[in-house]
Amino acid sequence: MTLETSTITVREALRDAMAEEMRKDPLVFIMGEEVAEYQGAYKVSQGLLEEFGAKRVIDTPITEHGFAGLGVGAAFAGLKPIVEFMTFNFGMQAIDQIINSAAKTLYMSGGQMGCPIVFRGPNGAAKRVGAQHSQCYASWYAHCPGLKVIAPYDARDAKGLLKAAIRDPNPVIFLENEMLYGQAFPALTEEDEVIPIGKARVVRSGKDVTITTFSLMVGVALQAAEQLATQGIDVEVIDLRTIRPLDEQTILDSVMKTNRLVTLEEGWGFAGIGSEISSLVMEKAFDYLDAPVKRVVGADVPMPYAESLVKLTIPQVEWVIDAIKQVCYR
Amino acid sequence: MVTTVSQKNNPVTLNRLPVTQAELLKYYRDMLLIRRFEERSGQLYGMGLIAGFCHLYIGQEAVVVGIQAVLQPQDTVITAYRDHGHMLACDMDPKGVMAELTGRIGGYSKGKGGSMHMFSREKNFFGGHGIVGAQIPLGTGLAFAHKYRGDGGICTIYMGDGAVNQGQVYEAFNMAALWKLPALYIIENNGYSMGTSIARHAAGQHLYERGIAYGIPGEEVDGMDVLAVKAAAEQAVKYVRETNSPMILEIKTYRYRGHSMSDPAKYRTKEEVDNMRQNFDPIERARATLISEFGVAEEAFSPIEKEIKEIMLEAVEFAQTSPEPEASELMTDILINS
Numbered sequence: 001m002t003l004e005t006s007t008i009t010v011r012e013a014l015r016d017a018m019a020e021e022m023r024k025d026p027l028v029f030i031m032g033e034e035v036a037e038y039q040g041a042y043k044v045s046q047g048l049l050e051e052f053g054a055k056r057v058i059d060t061p062i063t064e065h066g067f068a069g070l071g072v073g074a075a076f077a078g079l080k081p082i083v084e085f086m087t088f089n090f091g092m093q094a095i096d097q098i099i100n101s102a103a104k105t106l107y108m109s110g111g112q113m114g115c116p117i118v119f120r121g122p123n124g125a126a127k128r129v130g131a132q133h134s135q136c137y138a139s140w141y142a143h144c145p146g147l148k149v150i151a152p153y154d155a156r157d158a159k160g161l162l163k164a165a166i167r168d169p170n171p172v173i174f175l176e177n178e179m180l181y182g183q184a185f186p187a188l189t190e191e192d193e194v195i196p197i198g199k200a201r202v203v204r205s206g207k208d209v210t211i212t213t214f215s216l217m218v219g220v221a222l223q224a225a226e227q228l229a230t231q232g233i234d235v236e237v238i239d240l241r242t243i244r245p246l247d248e249q250t251i252l253d254s255v256m257k258t259n260r261l262v263t264l265e266e267g268w269g270f271a272g273i274g275s276e277i278s279s280l281v282m283e284k285a286f287d288y289l290d291a292p293v294k295r296v297v298g299a300d301v302p303m304p305y306a307e308s309l310v311k312l313t314i315p316q317v318e319w320v321i322d323a324i325k326q327v328c329y330r
Numbered sequence: 331m332v333t334t335v336s337q338k339n340n341p342v343t344l345n346r347l348p349v350t351q352a353e354l355l356k357y358y359r360d361m362l363l364i365r366r367f368e369e370r371s372g373q374l375y376g377m378g379l380i381a382g383f384c385h386l387y388i389g390q391e392a393v394v395v396g397i398q399a400v401l402q403p404q405d406t407v408i409t410a411y412r413d414h415g416h417m418l419a420c421d422m423d424p425k426g427v428m429a430e431l432t433g434r435i436g437g438y439s440k441g442k443g444g445s446m447h448m449f450s451r452e453k454n455f456f457g458g459h460g461i462v463g464a465q466i467p468l469g470t471g472l473a474f475a476h477k478y479r480g481d482g483g484i485c486t487i488y489m490g491d492g493a494v495n496q497g498q499v500y501e502a503f504n505m506a507a508l509w510k511l512p513a514l515y516i517i518e519n520n521g522y523s524m525g526t527s528i529a530r531h532a533a534g535q536h537l538y539e540r541g542i543a544y545g546i547p548g549e550e551v552d553g554m555d556v557l558a559v560k561a562a563a564e565q566a567v568k569y570v571r572e573t574n575s576p577m578i579l580e581i582k583t584y585r586y587r588g589h590s591m592s593d594p595a596k597y598r599t600k601e602e603v604d605n606m607r608q609n610f611d612p613i614e615r616a617r618a619t620l621i622s623e624f625g626v627a628e629e630a631f632s633p634i635e636k637e638i639k640e641i642m643l644e645a646v647e648f649a650q651t652s653p654e655p656e657a658s659e660l661m662t663d664i665l666i667n668s
Contacts, residue, residue: 066501073471
């Protein structure tokens with residue numbers, strides 16, 4: 001077997017998820033900037049136009065607020081749009097339609113108006129693209145009832161969770177990461193594996209301390225855990241995978257075992273995912289904690305451009321190691 | 331037929347299509363139902379039975395009645411927050427609409443939506459939206475779905491003159507024209523964007539021209555004349571359906587009440603309002619036409635009044651006796667179980 005057949009990139013996994021769901025359900029279509037003829041700004045939709053045609057793979061003008069709203073309207077009518085934002089930074093133009101229209105209308109209609117739509121695209125910082133193109137929206141969307149929020153790390157989760165998101169009858173925010181698109185992971189076996197939304201995954205089990213994280217930062221946490229293993233600290237790494245609904249039980253079970261918690265996210269800390277998890281553990285597992293919860297978060301600044309400053313902004317492996325040592329009193 | 335040209339609105343006179351006495355009587359009845367419904371809504375608001383925002387449609391009845399008269403059952407409708415008239419014109423049950431206004435479980439949204447947020451899948455009414463302009467991309471998406479499914483339907487998207495200054499309107503116009511979507515955009519120009527007159531909020535002479543850059547045709551219509559609206563709608567709907575392309579109707583209308591219940595409308599003169607009420611009222615004009623053109627006797631109107639009075643009594647009774655939602659309703663309808 002060659003290397004190519006034994007691995008799959010996150011980019012390919014996402015494309016396969018969409019293609020499989022589009023083959024299965026004619027109501028599923030994808031729209032967004034450059035998704036069709038350009039094959040995706042990050043080539044995630046490669047080959048979809050050829051297979052499914054221009055009716056179902058639709059290049060939009062640069063008009064996020066408009067096409068997000070159009071997608072929500074189509075979803076009210078029973079279609080199942082996948083709306084790609086070239087990045088979620090641009091999706092901020094559309095946030096009114098996502099929250100006020102997609103997330104709230106089921107409630108406002110007494111349960112009549114379901115909105116089966118997926119908003120997907122890269123989230124968070126890529127490499128030195130500056131403040132307006134480097135923001136994590138996990139806590140923004142996770143704040144709102146009526147939305148599901150997913151942020152996968154590896155190829156298997158990217159595919160299985162995107163398939164689940166497309167099949168879900170609710171609006172789903174699917175946060176990808178540009179830095180992960182090209183990363184290769186072991187090839188997937190089950191063609192049709194759908195991973196349930198709302199389930200975290202223990203990606204490395206350990207007994208001394210728990211770290212919760214998601215998306216690109218899972219890799220950072222795993223690196224920190226490997227280094228700490230050589231120093232005699234056994235770290236349990238939880239990939240949240242879904243931010244909302246949060247898998248509280250997996251987090252609580254782990255904290256009750258390790259008695260120590262570090263949260264890690266790329267985004268700003270204020271009212272962030274780590275704050276939410278910290279509060280959860282305070283409310284439901286306070287007596288199990290042997291140390292205060294420690295958050296590792298992005299620096300509280302707009303993303304700088306200079307490489308020297310970027311390193312001081314995005315959580316680094318060393319930050320995680322320091323935080324874990326702090327909660328372990330080492 | 332009687333054609334009255336408003337000095338303020340200065341509408342284009344259209345050739346009216348033939349209308350039967352029965353049709354015009356129905357339009358009269360439908361407009362009167364909306365008028366009486368809104369009058370009762372205002373009363374119930376004053377009594378404290380309706381709360382929050384409540385935007386009455388009084389004066390604008392001919393717009394929605396004239397448009398809805400020519401739509402087909404498969405067509406979809408969406409509007410903003412001045413929506414009670416649209417729901418009644420979509421044949422939604424006045425009891426359910428009024429009970430939503432009073433926040434009861436028997437309301438269309440089980441008391442969770444209120445005046446601005448009601449929907450009926452059965453009647454293809456897609457709300458009821460409270461963010462000015464947001465319904466326009468949404469409705470364009472409904473039109474997209476008609477085309478995607480090839481079901482022959484069109485979406486009628488209502489907006490006020492204030493909404494036309496939102497950027498997303500033009501994002502929607504662009505896509506509707508580019509992709510040839512069956513979308514009929516209705517601008518209900520009542521002259522005021524809340525309290526800001528059109529002269530102070532809109533550049534350019536005519537709102538119906540706002541689609542020119544996208545190649546979307548537009549027409550101006552006298553919205554105080556239900557027959558003029560119906561005639562224009564007939565042609566517009568035919569155009570949208572047959573060409574699978576968007577069109578704009580700017581319908582010049584007038585609201586007699588304030589923007590919402592809390593608005594004393596100090597930004598316009600009493601004379602202006604009185605002139606519209608006395609000289610251009612769409613219900614009185616329909617009645618005058620029925621009498622002068624069709625020879626309908628005065629006494630023929632009383633059964634209509636009586637029928638509507640009974641509908642309203644029933645609606646108000648239901649809206650006060652239907653229970654408030656139980657606490658168990660609070661956390662339902664947030665997500666669909668998957």
